[in-house]
Amino acid sequence: MILVIAGCSQDGDAEIEHVTTLDIAEPAYAPAAIEQAEMVAESRYAPGVPSAGMPSDLFINRDENRERYSGKDVSAIRIAANEPVSTFSVDVDTGAYANTRRFLTSGALPPESAVRTEELINYFRYDYPRPTDRSKPFSVTLDAAASPWNPAARLVRIGLRGYDLPRAERPAANLVFLVDVSGSMNDRDKLPLVKQALSGLAREISPQDKVSIVTYAGTTGVLLEPSSNPAEIRAALAQLQSGGSTAGAAGLDLAYAMAKKGFIKGGVNRVILATDGDFNVGIYDTDALIQKIEKQRDSGVTLTTLGFGTGNYNEAMMEQIANHGNGNYAYIDTPMEARKVLRDEMSSTLFTIAKDVKIQIEFNPSVVSQYRLIGYENRALREEDFANDAVDAGDIGAGHQVTAIYEVIPAGAKGWVSDRRYQAAAKTTPGVHASEAAFVQLRYKLPDGEKSRLLQYRLPASALNTRQAPRGDFAFAASVAAYGQKLRGDTLLAGYSWDAVEGLAGRQDEYLRQEYLALVETAASLN
Structure with missing residues (x-):
């Protein structure tokens, strides 16, 4: 077709x-x-x-x-001799990709602060191996290639793939749909699309699952008591109409109360918030909402946020409260995106297989002189946070994938930052680890665990000797990374053309990847 x-x-x-x-x-x-x-x-x-x-x-x-974003500046270059360690929390959100697509499809470039490159990269699936040992909830892939936009640099990719959860092994789910029915939701790309999205999810529930529906506008109410009947759930959703102000914080309180009332021990207990984020009654400050959400997550109830609409969309709040609610954030701009997030990817959206997942990579200064992490600016952690199990981090759902890309300068090559006057005397000499370019560590907890587990890997120095450009899926991931960074205004990619971004992705047969190529062309026409 x-x-x-x-x-x-x-x-x-x-x-x-x-x-x-x-x-x-x-x-x-x-x-x-x-x-x-x-x-x-x-x-x-x-x-x-x-x-x-x-x-x-x-x-x-x-x-x-009146749309609101809270993007951070592009990550700075790090000198490995001074700052050899990079630590960050994983991110499986994809909302920034769909929101960026919405801007481009409507004929405008997105605000730079709306673009989070890691979410663009993680929107797509890559050919990482399936986990072979269920005692480790995800596989880990390390590889390197020459940077397509900087001959002196190399790209290092870290790829995680969570194990797939067969339908028969899914735990029971206690879901609370929290739906914004305020007057601001009265557009076709808001409440009507919410109904369609949540109706699609309702079709996927099993007899062991239960769904309740809470609504909020100027006031809050329970539209549907817990039900396992998909037809009953869809009929309740069909009744939704918009009107009134937006008491979002009060809606969250009632939704969490409903989730605790129907709590399933050992199951999935989650609030799914569908809104444009335009809270205007009660608590609407993002920091205050985050404090409220953090108090609730310790109860075992997690939060997924689904963003809708244009003009007054508060993405800054939607993304942050999902992060602090141990859930995920997606932006639903089309019926196809609704199907992708809530039907095709339901397992990864709802069923957590590893929580508080952190990645730390230590670069060997005798092999790597400079580096930068592409994206993950708002996921950065302090070095000491890595081993601190009290520090919250991102979760991985069943079948989820996470990709992180570093751009590094091998020792001896021309870097982005010139040598300092007194740097030569302090240069690191090769030692017992001269054969290693980097030491990669991951920490994670099992869904019901409180103590983290540690995985360790080594990237050989020989991996950086390659002059081969990325191929296959790595090339596509690198293309999406360049696309995101150019939309972010990254000056280090200013000389890399949009045609080169498209060419790096290669010919694609899958629909979403074809659509990506079309978006690259649109971005080029708007620059």
């Missing part, structure tokens, strides 16, 4: 039409893709005229845009 997506943006008085052709190999995606195309087509409106789907006036009347 061939799908043609047509949209337009405006540049002054000129109307610029964007046409994208995608070959959909997966028939199951076709209905959602057609509906997605219709939503994109509806964005062809004059300035100031609201669209029923993705309003173009969001990007033209910028004074009216």
Whole structure:
């Protein structure tokens, strides 16, 4: 099946039409893709005229845009002799990718603060090996290649893949759908899409699972007591209507109370919040909400946030409270994304196989002179946090994958930072670990554990001797990394063209990867 997506943006008085052709190999995606195309087509409106789907006036009347982001600066270069250790929490969120796609599809570049490169990379699946030992909940892959945009540098990739959880082995789930029905949700890409997304998840529940629905606007209420009947759940969702202000904090309180009331020991107990994040009644300060969420997570109830809509979207709050709620964050911009997050990836969305997962890599200064971690700016941890089990970190769900990419300068090569005046006398000489480029450690806890387990790996120095560019999946991951960094305004990729980004990805047959190539072309046309 061939799908043609047509949209337009405006540049002054000129109307610029964007046409994208995608070959959909997966028939199951076709209905959602057609509906997605219709939503994109509806964005062809004059300035100031609201669209029923993705309003173009969001990007033209910028004074009216109240979207909120809290992106951090691009990671700085580190000198291995001074700072050999890099520590961060894993991130399996993918919301930044879908939100970035929403901007590009509507004919505008995303704000740099809305782009988190690690979430763009982790949106896709890669060919990491399946875990072979269930005592270790994920496999670990280490590899290296020449940097496509800097001949002096190398890319080091760390890849994790969680074990898949067969349906018969899934624990019972106690889910509370917390739905924002305030007046701000009265757009097609908000409450109607929420209904569609959560109805899809309802179809996936088993008889051992139960779902309750809590709503909030100016007040809160329980729309559905715990039910295991998918038809009953979908019927309750169909009743939802929007109107009123947004008492989000009160809604969270009631949802957590419902989750505790139906708590399943040894099962999944999760609140799933669907909103645009525009809280305006009661507590709405992000820091105060985080404190509230952190108090709740110790009870064993986790939080997933699903973001919807445009114009007043509070992504800064949505992403952060999910992180602190031991859950995950996704942005739902299309029916296809709803299917991907809540049906195709339901196991990884709901069923945690490892929690508080931290990665620490120590570079050998005699082999690596400089390095930087691409992305993960808001996931950085202090070195001492790595072995401290009291420090919270990211979780990995069944089948989840995590990819981290470092760009490193081998010792002796020209780096981003020139040698300092007195550095030569202090240079490290090769020692007993001269054959190692880096020492990689991972800590994680089992879902019901309180004490972390440690995994250790070594990256041989010989891995950095390669001049071979990334291939296959590594090349695609590197392309997405470059795409994210260019959208972030990373000056170290300023000379790497959009054509090169697209070429690095190579020819793709899978729909989502084809769509990615189309987004690269759109970004190039908007720069």
